[in-house]
Amino acid sequence: MHSKRPTKPLPNELIELILKKVPKSKLVDTMCVSKSWHATSSENMGCSRRGTSSRPASASRHSPLKLSPTKHDNSMPPPVVLRRRNSLRSHTVAPMAKLIKSLDFGLAPNPIAKVEHSLPSKKPILSTPKTPSLPLSALSLESPIPFGSERRMSTTVPPKHTQSSPSSSNSKLENIREKPSLHIETEIQVFKKEELKSPYGSWSHRFVSPLLPLVAQLIPHLKEISLKGCHVNASDFTILLESLTQLEKLDVSYSTLKTQGLSQISRFCRHKLVHLDISGIFKLGRNKSDTILDISAYCTGLTKIVAFDCPEIFDDILEDCKALSQNRIEFVTGPSTE
């Protein structure tokens, strides 16, 4: 009646359930089975860390900085709990940190339809963190994060830092945690006054700079990092790039990086870097397009630059970049909102 093998493959949700129960030592084998198994297994192992901007419904409203691990991650309890108890012992931290290949602070805006309303902002545009029209394709690899105004107060950082060095990072996390809470009420009032339904988080919630030296110290072998929409200092960014020698994919779209920080890319990421996302940071005269020429000339491994929403990268600059890189670099550009 039954054939020897399952007639239809088990759905992914059941595979997830099963793989959760497989011992860690065996996950290496399950990672080799297929692409979807690889994704599920590596999630269980903690190879990829991704912050989410959404606040769980149960979260206390007084903890704006919500640390949440990737979903379905049973292996590591949420770091908020982890600080006090169940913390991983120091000898397990180092190997676990080695497994992390990609890090995403998860602060990208969500391309939702209602963002058009927020376009005519009375505030100086430099202080509004995002341009609303992030093209869908830029987010297509990941599930977009709902970043509605009601979630403005929650910010995340990847849990790794707390696990790795609880004492040092916690103090910093505490600092960050206090900042947004102080501003919540005033901000809400400001937003109400101006009748702005901005879907964006405010800058103070996006200040991840203190975490970057920690990342540099603990996971220097990182291959992908996304600083989408983060508030970053040039000095911390320099420390980060200096350490991440294996970096292949860098996403600095809609971040606060200025020329000083951007020039470090051509200084430190010369050989390994393959993919660079600079969407939305070349506008309003913030950055000079010279840096992009430098990057094209010096980053010899670079094959793709995503530059949506960069009205100040003109066609002739693109031509120059292509000439400098001997047509190695593929530019993905999109319409700007201006």
Next chain:
Amino acid sequence: MASVKLTTSDDKEYTLDRELIFQSNLIKNMVTDLDVFDAPIPLPNVTSSTLDIVIKYLKIHKDDPPPPDKPIEKAVDDMIDEDKELMKLEFNIMADVILAANYLDIPGLLDIGCRTVAWHIKQCKDYHEIREKFNIPKELWRSEEEIAEMKKELNGILG
């Protein structure tokens, strides 16, 4: 005692005690919401041979206390002997049982099913065997050499 009628996908009709079948949250919700006892409930995703195994499980666990809200993490082979006996199935039948448990929403059966499959995975020597068991075709995702390299790297990290 009131009973519930079920029809499997191969048109076999079962009449079961409410107490027994109410371990399935699906049936429980259906019956309590609709309040219909006479009409048989069709189960298009479940064959009679699978339902037999499910009923065996339900009979074993008839008098169990309701499961705690938070599932307790247990070792892969930590289960009572009856369950172990019940789960001595061919792999393909086990997959059907897990699907049925998922469909009928029987957390206990789903749990022991998953744990048994995890145990099976643990017994496999390498990923070829796992592919064979789960009937996963070879993908163009990564070549054998790339997989070997990835494995070596991972093993190096984990020690």
